[in-house]
Amino acid sequence: MKADRGRKYRAYPTPEQEEVLTGWGHDARALWNLALEHRMMVGRKHDGTWVWSTEQSLLLTQVRNDADDTVNWLSDLPAKAGQQVLRRLDQAFLNMANPDHPAGHPEFKRRSSAMSIPFPGQALHVRKLNRHWAEVRVPKLGWLRFRLSRALGGAVRNCTVVRDGQGWHVCFGIHTGVVDAAPNGKSGCGVDFGVAVSAYVSTEDEPRLMRPTLTPGEQQRLRGLEQRKARQIKHAKRHNGGRYSKRLRKTLAQIADLKARQARRRLDFTHKLTTDLAKNHGFVGIEDLRVTSMTATAKGTVVEPGARVQQKAALNRAILDNIPGERRRQLEYKTRQYGSELRPVPPHGTSQTCPSCGERDPRNRVGCGREFACVHCGFTGHADKSASIEIEARARRMGGTVTKSTRRPRKESSRHRTTVAGARVNQPSAA
Known part of the structure; x- marks a missing residue:
């Protein structure tokens, strides 16, 4: 067993x-x-x-x-x-x-x-x-x-x-x-996972927003502890042969406590979100994202250094804070548990496709805001809502039972x- x-x-x-x-x-x-x-x-x-x-x-x-x-x-x-x-x-x-x-x-x-x-x-x-x-x-x-x-x-x-x-x-x-539950016979949905908007369900009119995993006071305390850690490590390398002092280990323990608290709050929101999606829908369509590629560093090389490295690092932290990989992992087993299906769909152009006329055009998204305006039929709405509707449409066209992970083979590099x-x-x- x-x-x-x-x-x-x-x-x-x-x-x-x-x-x-x-x-x-x-x-x-x-x-x-x-x-x-x-x-x-x-x-x-x-x-x-x-x-x-x-x-x-x-x-x-x-x-x-x-x-x-x-x-x-x-x-x-x-x-x-x-x-x-x-x-x-x-x-x-x-x-x-x-x-x-x-x-x-x-x-x-x-x-x-x-x-x-x-x-x-x-x-x-x-x-x-x-x-x-x-x-x-x-x-x-x-x-x-x-x-x-x-x-x-x-x-x-x-x-x-x-x-x-x-x-x-x-x-x-x-x-x-x-054993896996029988199909529940409920209607399906598409979900768009994002950064500014944690999740937007196609069958809902309001987005699902995750509260900040750290309060402003905890964020300030974390910054102070990180600065203190940097000073103590520098002192240990210069005067203590690289050996960590008791004060430095205490600082590391305090940082770990804040990070663990942050992880618990993040997982609490994720479990509630995925359980609700799997319980109340016949299938759940999501984007088949490649999180590792999305969160790659922009440092570049010595010969060709990257641009806007700090901005890309901040974006990577925001993406990882929403843990899209963990959400998918939970949906994979919860959908089987509650009689629904997980249907990963190709993510290309979901936020640029109009849910009214079906035309895909990069001009539909103006700037980096959350507004969507179709240049063909004039439809306007929330960009993440439009993306979730397109995800649901692609999931419906896919059909079948797709509950297991569809990871691509890794590169032999x-x-x-x-x-x-x-x-x-x-x-x-x-x-």
């Missing part, structure tokens, strides 16, 4: 447990980096396959048994957690070799990366304390309390203990056994990606 749903809860470890989890988080990161370096050094074997977790798990067991003072941290990390780290590295290599997956070569994890300690489901035991609290028994740690904000709703298949800027969380992979061209990626069976 594979996990088909995810659950995330706020965890409240004791001070002793938090110290242990912090050490395990660094150990898991170090193990990932060591395993990745080992695979890159060995490369492909004579039969064209890579080193997989089945072989590295045997090496891990030998190192744990013969651990000396230099690698005794491997004995501190639970064995099942170490094996799960290696299995996740397997999946990263499979994604890299998959031409339909956008992932590139696995990267080394930095100390500033989010901490995560994975565990398999058979190593855990969850018990409910009351309506609002529950506990999970973690190997070598004991019972870890978490806030039961919603029911698990199925069998636990895996668990990951993570830490962000606002504290520790436990994330469960749950097998619910729920980087050095790491070309090394796996034609390689066998079949993972050997466990011994």
